[in-house]
Amino acid sequence: MATSLEINGRRVQVEAAPDTPLLWVLRDEAGLTGSKYGCGVGQCGACTVLADGAPVRSCSLPVSALAGIKITTIEGLGGTHPVQEAWMRLDVPQCGYCQSGQIMSAVALLAGNANPTDADIDAAMDGNICRCGAYQRIRAAIREAAAQSRA
Amino acid sequence: MNAHVDQDAARTGATRRELVVGTALVSGALLVGCGPADLLSVGAKTEVGAFGPFIRIAADGAVTVFNKHIEFGQGTHAGLAAIVAEELDADWSRVSVEQAPANAKLYANTLIGVQGTGGSTAIPNSWMQLRKAGAAARAMFTGAAAAAWKVPEAEITVKDGVVSHTASGKSAGFGELLEAASEIAPPEEPKLKSHADFTLIGTDRVRRKDSRAKSTGEARYTQDVKMEGLLTAVVAHAPRFGAKVSGFDDAEARKVAGVVDVIEIPTGVAVVARSTWAALQGRNALKVTWDESKAEPLGSAEIEAKYAEWAAGKGALPDKLKWETFETRGDAAAGGEGEVFEATYDFPFLAHATMEPMNCVAQVGGQGGTRLTVASQSPTMDQLNTARIAMTLPGSVQIENLFAGGSFGRRANFQSDFVAECVHIAKKVGKGTPVKLVWTREDDMMAGYFRPLTHHRLKVRLDKDGFPAAWTHRVVTQSLMKGSPMAPKGIDSSTVEGAMGSPYLKATPAVDGQVLMPELGIPVLWWRAVGSTHTAFVMEHTIDQLARKAGKDPVAYRLALFEKAGASRHIAVLKLAAEKAGWDKPAPAGVTRGVAVHESFGSVVAQIAEVRIVDGVPKVGRVVSAIDCGTAISPDQIAAQVEGGTCYGLSATLHDEMVVKAGAVERQNFDTYPVLRNSEAPTVETHILPSTNPPSGVGEPGTPVIGPAVANAVLAATGKATFRLPMIRA
Ligand code: FES
Ligand code: FES
Numbered sequence: 001m002a003t004s005l006e007i008n009g010r011r012v013q014v015e016a017a018p019d020t021p022l023l024w025v026l027r028d029e030a031g032l033t034g035s036k037y038g039c040g041v042g043q044c045g046a047c048t049v050l051a052d053g054a055p056v057r058s059c060s061l062p063v064s065a066l067a068g069i070k071i072t073t074i075e076g077l078g079g080t081h082p083v084q085e086a087w088m089r090l091d092v093p094q095c096g097y098c099q100s101g102q103i104m105s106a107v108a109l110l111a112g113n114a115n116p117t118d119a120d121i122d123a124a125m126d127g128n129i130c131r132c133g134a135y136q137r138i139r140a141a142i143r144e145a146a147a148q149s150r151a
Numbered sequence: 152m153n154a155h156v157d158q159d160a161a162r163t164g165a166t167r168r169e170l171v172v173g174t175a176l177v178s179g180a181l182l183v184g185c186g187p188a189d190l191l192s193v194g195a196k197t198e199v200g201a202f203g204p205f206i207r208i209a210a211d212g213a214v215t216v217f218n219k220h221i222e223f224g225q226g227t228h229a230g231l232a233a234i235v236a237e238e239l240d241a242d243w244s245r246v247s248v249e250q251a252p253a254n255a256k257l258y259a260n261t262l263i264g265v266q267g268t269g270g271s272t273a274i275p276n277s278w279m280q281l282r283k284a285g286a287a288a289r290a291m292f293t294g295a296a297a298a299a300w301k302v303p304e305a306e307i308t309v310k311d312g313v314v315s316h317t318a319s320g321k322s323a324g325f326g327e328l329l330e331a332a333s334e335i336a337p338p339e340e341p342k343l344k345s346h347a348d349f350t351l352i353g354t355d356r357v358r359r360k361d362s363r364a365k366s367t368g369e370a371r372y373t374q375d376v377k378m379e380g381l382l383t384a385v386v387a388h389a390p391r392f393g394a395k396v397s398g399f400d401d402a403e404a405r406k407v408a409g410v411v412d413v414i415e416i417p418t419g420v421a422v423v424a425r426s427t428w429a430a431l432q433g434r435n436a437l438k439v440t441w442d443e444s445k446a447e448p449l450g451s452a453e454i455e456a457k458y459a460e461w462a463a464g465k466g467a468l469p470d471k472l473k474w475e476t477f478e479t480r481g482d483a484a485a486g487g488e489g490e491v492f493e494a495t496y497d498f499p500f501l502a503h504a505t506m507e508p509m510n511c512v513a514q515v516g517g518q519g520g521t522r523l524t525v526a527s528q529s530p531t532m533d534q535l536n537t538a539r540i541a542m543t544l545p546g547s548v549q550i551e552n553l554f555a556g557g558s559f560g561r562r563a564n565f566q567s568d569f570v571a572e573c574v575h576i577a578k579k580v581g582k583g584t585p586v587k588l589v590w591t592r593e594d595d596m597m598a599g600y601f602r603p604l605t606h607h608r609l610k611v612r613l614d615k616d617g618f619p620a621a622w623t624h625r626v627v628t629q630s631l632m633k634g635s636p637m638a639p640k641g642i643d644s645s646t647v648e649g650a651m652g653s654p655y656l657k658a659t660p661a662v663d664g665q666v667l668m669p670e671l672g673i674p675v676l677w678w679r680a681v682g683s684t685h686t687a688f689v690m691e692h693t694i695d696q697l698a699r700k701a702g703k704d705p706v707a708y709r710l711a712l713f714e715k716a717g718a719s720r721h722i723a724v725l726k727l728a729a730e731k732a733g734w735d736k737p738a739p740a741g742v743t744r745g746v747a748v749h750e751s752f753g754s755v756v757a758q759i760a761e762v763r764i765v766d767g768v769p770k771v772g773r774v775v776s777a778i779d780c781g782t783a784i785s786p787d788q789i790a791a792q793v794e795g796g797t798c799y800g801l802s803a804t805l806h807d808e809m810v811v812k813a814g815a816v817e818r819q820n821f822d823t824y825p826v827l828r829n830s831e832a833p834t835v836e837t838h839i840l841p842s843t844n845p846p847s848g849v850g851e852p853g854t855p856v857i858g859p860a861v862a863n864a865v866l867a868a869t870g871k872a873t874f875r876l877p878m879i880r881a
Contacts, residue, residue, distance in 0.1 A: 016428065017408070024428040028383075033375035034368020036556070037427075038506055039592045043821035046506060074368035087366040091358050091787060094224030094795055096365030097372060097506040097556025122830035129821065131506045131557050132224045133798020135832030137791070 003063050007032070008076030018064035023047045025063050026073060034074035034100045038129070045128030048101035049073045055108040057127075074100035083107050086145035094132035102128045106142050114150055116142065191265060191531055192256035194547030201333035202288045204257040205281060206235060212312050212326030214241045216281075217251040219258035219266060220273040221528045221562070223555035224795070225850040226359060226788035227273045231281060233357040233784050234274075238285030238344060241325070242312035243351055248360050253530035253550035265531035269563045269677070271752035271848025274784060278845050286341035288332075295331035296323065346782065346843045357785035361554070370554050373510045373525050378585040381512070382411060384576045385430040385589055386419045387439045388597055391446040391814040393672045396420060396439060403436035413437065416575040418568075423580060427589055447672030447814030451604060454671065454811075455497055458606035458627040461667055462495065474625075474665040475642045477651045481661030483621040489613035490700055494693065496609075497875045498685045500809035501602035501678055502818075504826060507556020508595035510588055511573035515541045517583010521548045524585070525570060526555030528562035536567035540574045559799065560677040564600060565635040568674075593819040601809050602678030603629040603646075607689045617701020618712065621661040624650060628685075629675045630668040642666060645677065649686030649751060649855065654716035655694060673811060679799055683751040683855040688876065691747040691859030696872055705746050705863065706734055713748075720755045720779045721748050723840055727777035728757035731838050742772065745864030747856045752848025754780040756793070758856040760833070762864035768879060769865050771801060771833040774857065778837065781844040789849050790837035796853025797835050802827035804858040806877050818881075825881055833857075 005012050007030055014029045021040075026032045026049070038046030040059045047059040050072040077084055083106050086092075093099045102125070109116055109124035116124070121139055130138065200207050207215040216232040228248040236246045251258050258266045262276040289309055296314045297304035300321045308315050315322035325332075351357060364370040389395065399420050401413035409429025414421045422433035449457075460466040512524040521541045527533045530550050538545040555562060573588035580586050590598070605628040614620040630643040644651060647666050656662050678684060698708035706729050713721045725748050729735070738744050741763050748757040761773045776793050783789055806825040810817040818824040862873040 016426075020428045024426065027375075028426040028428070031377065032368075033371075033377070036372075036507070037374060037589075038508075039821050041592075041820055041822060044506070044592075077367075079363070079367045084366045088362045091362050091791065093359070093362055093365035094226070094791060095506060095555060095557045096224070096361065096370050099365050100368045103366060125829040129506065129826055129828060131504060131559075131799070131802075131826065133795035133802075133827065133832065134791070135798060135827075135829045136794050136834055138829065139832075 005063065005066055005071060006069070007071045008073060014063065016063055019062045021059050022049070022061045022063055022066060022071070023058040026058060032073050032075050036097055036100060038098070043129070044098070045101040045105060046098050048104040048128065050104060050108055053108065053111060055105050074103060077103070077107065081107060082148050083110060083141070083145045086141040086148065090137050090141045090144065092134050092137040092141050094134050098128060098130045098132070102130065102138055106138070106145070109142065110146055110149065115146055191534070192254055192546040194544030195254045195256065199257065202291070203284050203337065204251070205284045206239070206288050208288070208325050208329060210326050210329060212245065212324040212329070214239065214246045214312070214325070216246060216248050218248050219251045219277070220268040221526060221552060221555055221558070222250070222361065223526065223528070223558040223562070225273065225792060226785060228360040229357055229788055230274050230784045231277055232360060233351055234278065234281040235285040237349055237351045238282045239289045240309035240311070243356055245312060250552040253527065253534050253548065253552070255531045255546070267529035267531055267563060269528065269560070271850045271852065273850070274846045275753065275848065282343050283341055286343050287337040290338050290341050291332040291335040292325060292328050294335040295328045299328070299331060353783050353786065355787055358787055372507055372554050372556050373512060374507055374556070374589070376512045376524050376553070376587060378512070381585045381587055382423050382425065382580065383427045383430045383587045383589055384421045384423045384573070385434045385591070386416070386421045386572060386594065387434050387437050388419045388594055389441055391443055392599060392674070393446040393814060394441045394443045395445070397442035398440045400438040403438070404433040407433040407436055412580065414576060414579045416572065416579070418572050421576045423576065423586065430589065431591070449671065449814065450812040451500060451810050454604055455606065458604070459495060462606055462608035462625040462627050468667070469669065472667065472669055474667050476665050477642055477644070477647045478656055478662050478664035481621070483623045483661040483663035485621065485661065487612050487620055489615060489620055492609070492611045492613070492693070492697055492700060494609050494696070494872070494874060496607040496685070496689050498605040498688070499876065500604045500673070500811060501803055501807050502596050502809050502824065503557070503559045503561035503600075503678055504596070504807075504824065505555075505557030505559060505561055508590040508592055509561065509569035509598070510590055511570045512585055512587045513537070513570070513573040513577035514583045514585045515574060515577040516581040519583055522551070523548065523570065524551045524553065526553045526562065527570070528555070528558055529564070529567070532563070532565065533567045533570045536571050537574045540571060541578055559679040560681070561600060564676060565637075568598060568600065592821070596809070596819045596824065597816045599674040599816070600676035601673065602684055603631070603675040605685045607685065609689065609693060611693065611697060613697065613700065617697070617703060619655065619659040619697065622656055622659045622663070624664040626650065626666040628666070628668065629671055631675060631677055631681070633668065633670070643668060645682050647682055647686060649683035649749060650690055653690050654713050654718035654721055655690055657718070658712045658715035672814060679796070680751055680851040680854040683749060684800075684803065687747065687749040687751070687855035688858045688862070691749060691856070692862045692873065695745070695859070695863040695866055699866070709746070709748060721750065724748060724755050724757040724777040724779050727838055727840060728759050728775050731777065731836065732759035732775035734759060743864045743867040745860040745862065745867060747859040747863060749852070749856050751852045751855060754778060754847040754849065754852040756852045756856045758797070758860045760857060760860040760864050762861055762868065764865070764868050769805070769861055770831070771861055774833045774835045774860070776835055776837045776853070777840060778852065779840040779842060780849050780852070781842050781846040783839045783842070784846060786839055789839055792849045793837040793853040794835040796851065797857045798827050798832050800854040800857040801831070801833065801861065804861055804876055805831065805879050806881070808877050808880065823881065
């Protein structure tokens with residue numbers, strides 16, 4: 001059964017069964033492998049994408065629930081988003097596997113809150129596990145991107 | 152087996168001798184230390200360019216460095232390339248990195264003898280090798296320029312990829328001189344720079360080369376491999392360690408749209424499909440029955456109880472199991488005046504829980520030969536295990552090495568467990584069809600290869616000044632090396648490293664250290680910092696308790712013991728950390744400090760953790776670290792490894808605990824296996840001790856110190872010691 005999705009500003013027809021999680025549609029059908037699988041149960045945040053600007057765990061969202069919703073993945077940020085630039089400037093990634101999800105959560109945070117407090121950052125980022133423990137740089141990069149955007 | 156070999160000879164065209172060699176290796180005759188690299192590269196392609204196996208220079212002068220090690224976050228891309236660039240005097244902004252192929256002869260780890268990454272050796276083993284490679288290439292350019300310009304070579308300088316002769320005003324880039332330089336024979340012993348002449352190494356210019364790819368989603372991991380005709384496999388695995396398939400019904404599984412095959416393999420039943428979701432749905436529909444007659448009967452609780460009994464000298468030991476001595480001096484059992492401290496410590500099984508669950512892409516039986524596309528930590532081991540299944544020469548197994556979403560030791564596996572599973576499936580699928588094996592988080596956790604559950608029992612008698620006079624130490628833990636190709640002749644020091652050789656034991660007149668290594672059906676493996684994950688905790692937390700007994704300041708008490716042991720590097724890092732942390736000034740209100748110092752992988756780390764107790768739980772704020780890791784290549788990446796290593800260690804201190812019940816893994820995902828999250832992560836400051844010694848390990852030494860530092864801070868706050876990890880039990 002074909003489903004029509006809007007991903008990174010483009011209409012995409014996918015053949016997946018309606019109960020297929022968005023993550024596997026993005027990765028296996030749309031060829032967008034930036035979003036990662038880490039747990040499949042909404043616990044790790046590696047699969048985070050934006051749905052109408054809100055951060056969602058794509059591993060736990062069936063495609064059937066996404067009609068009319070605009071999906072943005074890491075690929076949709078274009079590589080020049082202030083959050084991505086801060087990530088590169090501070091060399092945040094280690095293995096990098098969690099970082100697409102971290103960046104999408106950070107982008108959503110800053111879109112709604114230009115000057116997040118430490119508590120805001122904790123609240124927004126605690127759903128994203130980084131086993132390499134890049135947390136300190138993640139926090140620093142969010143602060144830096146926020147400062148950059150305000151400037 | 153011989154029949155197979157002959158068929159194989161016919162197919163591969165290999166000579167009889169090559170196959171005999173290959174088969175001997177495949178059947179496990181690998182002996183590290185007897186030059187296996189030559190044997191293991193039989194069948195490999197070995198052409199190298201003019202500048203050797205590590206360097207390629209393009210016509211436009213851009214430099215590519217081949218990384219023989221895996222990049223799983225530890226920063227080899229930056230560190231190894233910087234070593235080459237320094238000696239070559241290349242333009243750092245025009246140096247890029249490519250993963251080297253699998254080739255034991257060209258790319259062996261000089262400390263291990265075969266190609267592989269482990270023991271925090273990527274930089275240490277490459278240090279001289281890559282300096283020489285860079286310097287030799289540089290000499291080829293200066294030689295070419297001298298000939299072309301007819302000037303003395305000694306007057307030629309190189310800077311940022313530009314070769315110059317000041318007196319004549321001549322200069323040329325690497326690209327312009329490339330052809331002529333390629334014709335020059337590289338010197339055997341090129342002249343290396345002295346530390347004082349380094350312009351790149353040790354500066355903040357040495358930054359990661361992969362941050363862009365890893366911030367845009369472009370970095371390619373095994374999970375992301377796309378190939379024409381690729382099939383995805385998931386495997387129904389045994390519910391208990393040691394259980395085997397006794398039968399299965401695949402009728403429903405085969406009806407799932409997209410499922411193309413269901414295959415029995417040694418480790419379970421594989422469902423092969425056109426997409427990941429279809430494979431997962433197929434597995435859900437599969438009915439497998441298991442023969443559990445040989446399954447592991449024990450669980451964590453029984454194992455822990457047994458270990459405690461054995462360490463206490465109660466209960467008979469199983470056949471052939473005996474205590475082995477790791478350190479002994481004087482008579483530790485003799486009585487004495489001083490106070491006696493006794494304690495036991497318990498550590499659970501731990502999963503590596505890498506962010507990317509294990510996975511692999513394999514092709515067997517096609518025109519392209521046997522190929523792996525996978526993040527391979529031990530290419531030689533993976534070639535060997537693959538060859539054994541695919542019946543081919545290890546050296547002929549090609550590996551395209553990718554970024555790994557973490558490893559922490561998990562991918563360096565003597566059995567190449569997940570690689571081997573994928574090769575079994577790809578062999579049955581055949582025709583060179585690429586098969587991607589995908590493990591879910593649950594598969595990854597259920598596969599085991601945990602940090603072993605470990606028990607320590609200590610009895611320390613103090614002298615009249617409150618310093619240890621006699622130290623009796625028992626450790627019970629599974630061996631990591633027993634039965635492996637790297638099994639040591641004596642004791643498996645990976646089980647006790649960090650206690651064995653500790654300066655505290657050196658400073659103690661009487662020592663009786665023994666280890667017991669029982670065998671269990673629960674597979675174990677090295678886990679970032681290996682033995683030090685428990686020994687550092689035991690030694691450093693014990694020392695703080697002894698200092699309290701003696702009424703001495705924990706830093707001063709340690710310095711006195713390090714003095715006695717002649718541990719000058721420990722003294723230096725401890726003093727540096729204490730100074731930077733302001734140890735002699737009062738801590739902020741509501742905060743207590745804990746200190747710990749530990750040597751692992753050739754590096755010494757001291758940390759001082761500031762802890763606040765919030766709702767009965769330690770909240771770690773600032774952590775001041777000092778590290779002596781020899782020559783610092785990339786200060787920024789050393790800091791990153793100390794930050795990350797600290798978080799990995801803190802996760803195990805606060806949360807990580809794998810629970811096994813009757814041979815079954817109880818905790819299979821992050822909902823039941825909590826790990827450290829952002830709000831709990833400390834802010835780590837890293838101070839690097841200036842040094843011109845060769846570089847030592849950085850990836851692991853940051854991990855084992857935080858646990859005891861935090862426990863010591865909690866001890867200072869509450870007067871209570873910690874005898875079991877994790878501190879917060881789920
Ligand atoms: S994969 Fe979606 S939250 Fe972990
Ligand atoms: S960078 Fe490796 S898990 Fe976050």
